[in-house]
Amino acid sequence: MVVVNLYRFExxxxxxxxxxxxxxxxxxxxxxTMIRAAAKNYQDVAVVVSPADYxxxxxxxxxxxxxxxxETRWRLAKKVFRTTADYDAAISARLxxxxxxxxxxxxxxxxxxKLMDLRYxxxxxxxxxxxxxxxxxxxxxxxxxxKELSYNNLVDxxxxxxxxxxxxxxxxxxxxxxxxxxxxxxxxxxxxxxxxFECDPISAYxxxxxxxxxxxxxxxxxxxxxxxxxxxxxDYSPEALAVLRPRRICA
Numbered sequence: 424m425v426v427v428n429l430y431r432f433e434x435x436x437x438x439x440x441x442x443x444x445x446x447x448x449x450x451x452x453x454x455x456t457m458i459r460a461a462a463k464n465y466q467d468v469a470v471v472v473s474p475a476d477y478x479x480x481x482x483x484x485x486x487x488x489x490x491x492x493x494e495t496r497w498r499l500a501k502k503v504f505r506t507t508a509d510y511d512a513a514i515s516a517r518l519x520x521x522x523x524x525x526x527x528x529x530x531x532x533x534x535x536x537k538l539m540d541l542r543y544x545x546x547x548x549x550x551x552x553x554x555x556x557x558x559x560x561x562x563x564x565x566x567x568x569x570k571e572l573s574y575n576n577l578v579d580x581x582x583x584x585x586x587x588x589x590x591x592x593x594x595x596x597x598x599x600x601x602x603x604x605x606x607x608x609x610x611x612x613x614x615x616x617x618x619x620f621e622c623d624p625i626s627a628y629x630x631x632x633x634x635x636x637x638x639x640x641x642x643x644x645x646x647x648x649x650x651x652x653x654x655x656x657x658d659y660s661p662e663a664l665a666v667l668r669p670r671r672i673c674a
Contacts, residue, residue, distance in 0.1 A: 425461040425470045429454045436517040465500035569673025583633030584655040595619040599630035613641040638663045
């Protein structure tokens, strides 16, 4: 068995003022070499690169006479190659920013972990899953209550959240089938919602809402006057949730 935790390059890279010497110092050389070699020989070697796997591995070894199944070793090997790919991509992307006059990278690599499987995609015959980073955007949000969100719910929620987040004052964005059917910015969130709803009350029915402020009781009561599928907001007051939960609005 080979167990390796790579140098935390991404932690250093996340610092805006990180010096080039620190970035170079935290590029792991031996670690990736060892785990790739071990993964290539997964038939005889178990390679572990994440502490999150320790518990399950120990449990399987206890129940399997100290060994791991070939299926487990293959799963761990595949995780190695995902890990080294992500690691090298992070290094390349961060070093491109050093002494660069252009803030945009010459190549864009997007990799994100799967957060959940969805019942179906845009249409019932299509498979779908949600990918993203925890704590970032709709993909990283916590669902407080309501039914399981669909693919279309998530697409609309992301559109509504992104639109509302563009404003500095309290703002509301109402979206239906990815199209804004109302958007407003006012001194209070409740007033912003009322103005956004007035743009197109018919299309707002069954839509989703994005707020750029925590939802208070007054705003929740305004929302509850019509059928809304889901809401995206940075937070909710206990009173607001008490109003929304009986209406079965996903928040």
